[in-house]
Amino acid sequence: MKRIILVFISILTFSCNSDTKEDPVKTTNANDTLNTEDLLPDNLLEEKVVNLGETEANNLVELPLNCINQEYPNKLGQTLENKNALDEPHVLHPAFYGCFDWHSSVHAHWSLVSLLKQFPNLKKGEKIREALSNSLTAENIQGEIAYFNRKESTSYERTYGWAWLLKLQEELLNWQDPLGQELAKNLQPLADLIVNRYKEFLPKLNYPIRVGEHTNSAFGLGFAYDYAKTTENTEFLEAIKKSAQRFYLKDDNCPVTWEPGGYDFLSPCLEEVDIMRRVLPKSAFNLWIEDFMPQLKKKDFQMEVGEVSDRTDGKLVHLDGLNFSRAWVFYGLANQYPEKFGHLRSLANKHVSHSFSNVAGDSYEGGHWLGTFAIYALKEAGKNSKE
Known part of the structure; x- marks a missing residue:
């Protein structure tokens, strides 16, 4: 019955050609410090919280500034x-x-x-x-x-x-x-x-691509959705919504215990959550997540961070990226639905803090891209749903 209701809600949403209404999001001022510690009560601070202030930004900017003109290796x-x-x-x-x-x-x-x-x-x-x-x-x-x-x-x-x-x-x-x-x-x-x-x-694309690396369909749809929404490209937005629902609406019980894969920098389960929170109305998303990954609603939900064994191996270092991408999904959920997923901020902080120290000064295998993942995760951390 729950699945029938969910499908009905989604069809009704499309028939009205209405966009998903998300809660307004408050972002930091350009001169503000993104202090994730301020977003959590003291009793939820399980790890040292990473702050993206001007000092950190000056350090992080060295990575892309140095590599955009570095032609080799390629x-x-x-x-x-x-x-x-x-x-x-x-x-x-x-x-x-x-x-x-x-x-x-x-x-x-x-x-x-x-x-x-x-x-x-x-x-x-x-x-x-x-x-x-x-x-x-x-x-x-x-x-x-x-x-x-x-x-x-x-x-x-x-x-x-x-x-x-x-x-x-x-x-x-x-x-x-x-x-x-x-x-x-x-x-x-x-x-x-x-x-x-x-x-x-x-x-x-008849079937979604459910992997932890570049070709993951849910990740590609998520960023495309953001662009379509920003540019008010209704046709593109509807194509993304229809594809996401066609791929993922009937999914149940994502096998998150199988994660991570050894080369993952994306979580197949969480990336799917990330696109569906965008394209489904609140009521439909609430029903869908109950079937797909209900454990996320539990206040004591935990997920162990990805551990890198060799930082000079370009594939194995992907797991630091996984920690950042998991974190931005957790932050996104907490921002959009704080009453149900606000507890995930502490888990996001744990993932970021575990890998952040590995970004600056890392070997080129990780240094040429990990900074971007850290910046995006901390940018999501700096958003907070309007009270």
């Missing part, structure tokens, strides 16, 4: 049409050639924009602005579009890199700064191309 992930398709990374990807691979370069740019927006007085603020200006030129973006339009590149970076490109564009569009608006204008044609790729791909 993992191209390229399918060759012919021998003439071979070229150096900066030729193939004039905007996003650094940071080991394309998607890491994209979200390194996101990190720079995000940190500069939150902390306009960063020590290297001018260098950041210069680096962004040099990367995200209209000419460079046209070069990226040319690569995506190659015959063998229609599925390139699907959908992880696509999701981060839209997250970068969303960040630029929300940056009330002349530079931000200029760069958003330059990047918009590539964002439009990615939106079209999503719209072409989603109807053809």
Whole structure:
């Protein structure tokens, strides 16, 4: 009966063509410190809480600032049409050639924009602005579009890199700064191309991809949803909602005890929760989570952090990223539905604090991307539902 009611609520929602109404979210001022400790009562502080203040931001910004122009080592992930398709990374990807691979370069740019927006007085603020200006030129973006339009590149970076490109564009569009608006204008044609790729791909994907790495469907849908909502792209938003419900609405009893996999940087169960909290109305989400992962509502719910055995192994270090991505899902739930999931903040803090010390000064295997995950998790921690 519960499942029938849930399906009915979802159908009714679509028939009215109404967007999911979420509680208003209060974000910190650009000059404020994101102090996660302030969000928890003393008796829930189980771990040292990480604060993202200007000192931490100045340290974190070194990672993306140093890697966006570091061309080698480089993992191209390229399918060759012919021998003439071979070229150096900066030729193939004039905007996003650094940071080991394309998607890491994209979200390194996101990190720079995000940190500069939150902390306009960063020590290297001018260098950041210069680096962004040099990367995200209209000419460079046209070069990226040319690569995506190659015959063998229609599925390139699907959908992880696509999701981060839209997250970068969303960040630029929300940056009330002349530079931000200029760069958003330059990047918009590539964002439009990615939106079209999503719209072409989603109807053809018969089954979701439930893995803990790049191709996870729920993660790709989540960031795409945020972009569609920010840009008020109703058609894209509806395509995402329909796909998410088609993939996940009937799911029961996610086997979270099977997690994590040895290479995971995303939780298949939690990423599914993260997209469904976005696309379902409150009443429908409450019914769905009771079937899918009811243990999240328990005040004593625990999940052990991921442990990295070798920090120089690029795959094994994924588990630090898992700790950050789990945390942003927990924060997202606590922000949206504090009355049911507010207790998850302490678990999120535990995950962040476990891995945060590994970000700065890490080997390149983790350093080229982990900072982004830490920044995004702490940005989610800095949000709080309106009282």
